[in-house]
Amino acid sequence: KNEVEQSPQNLTAQEGEFITINCSYSVGISALHWLQQHPGGGIVSLFMLSSGKKKHGRLIATINIQEKHSSLHITASHPRDSAVYICAGDNYGQNFVFGPGTRLSVLP
Amino acid sequence: DVKVTQSSRYLVKRTGEKVFLECVQDMDHENMFWYRQDPGLGLRLIYFSYDVKMKEKGDIPEGYSVSREKKERFSLILESASTNQTSMYLCASSLQGSYEQYFGPGTRLTVT
Numbered sequence: 001k002n003e004v005e006q007s008p009q010n011l012t013a014q015e016g017e018f019i020t021i022n023c024s025y026s027v028g029i030s031a032l033h034w035l036q037q038h039p040g041g042g043i044v045s046l047f048m049l050s051s052g053k054k055k056h057g058r059l060i061a062t063i064n065i066q067e068k069h070s071s072l073h074i075t076a077s078h079p080r081d082s083a084v085y086i087c088a089g090d091n092y093g094q095n096f097v098f099g100p101g102t103r104l105s106v107l108p
Numbered sequence: 109d110v111k112v113t114q115s116s117r118y119l120v121k122r123t124g125e126k127v128f129l130e131c132v133q134d135m136d137h138e139n140m141f142w143y144r145q146d147p148g149l150g151l152r153l154i155y156f157s158y159d160v161k162m163k164e165k166g167d168i169p170e171g172y173s174v175s176r177e178k179k180e181r182f183s184l185i186l187e188s189a190s191t192n193q194t195s196m197y198l199c200a201s202s203l204q205g206s207y208e209q210y211f212g213p214g215t216r217l218t219v220t
Contacts, residue, residue, distance in 0.1 A: 030207065033207075041213055041214030042212075098150040098151040099150055100149065
């Protein structure tokens with residue numbers, strides 16, 4: 001069993017749909033990160049959170065520490081949101097434990 | 109903006125060759141990391157470094173070595189490339205005490 005799991009593995013949505021990607025973890029972490037990887041490989045950090053909820057534009061990330069679960073929501077999805085979304089647990093800045101990623105395709 | 113660059117985007121090497129992957133960051137970060145990314149497995153840590161000349165093994169160091177002679181540069185070395193090292197390699201850096209890592213664009217290595 002992976003220490004960080006994500007669901008779904010693949011997701012196809014129509015433009016405008018509300019999207020949810022889930023992440024659950026079984027290890028102790030100090031923070032949970034959501035990363036976005038576009039075709040071509042580059043990874044950018046979307047959120048880092050250790051409690052509650054954060055919002056940036058159309059993206060919302062939540063975390064429930066007791067349940068060891070986090071979700072990434074995308075409102076009013078757009079084809080440019082098509083990417084691989086990765087959640088990662090941070091072990092007090094030492095290193096990350098990554099989930100396998102969720103491949104999102106948003107169709108026009 | 110932090111910039112992390114990697115020497116090549118695509119690389120094709122033959123089995124047995126010695127391969128060098130270079131990573132350079134321009135923000136004076138203490139920490140640097142090398143990962144490989146494979147379908148279904150996500151990113152896995154190969155090696156990391158907290159300072160010049162320091163290195164620590166990650167989860168999958170076998171078949172790899174690293175070098176950090178200067179703070180801004182972290183090199184990954186495949187002493188004798190094998191086909192199972194065909195993968196996407198990603199470098200990252202972070203400030204000491206910071207939880208946020210900045211990633212390079214990746215090098216897609218194919219070993220034939």
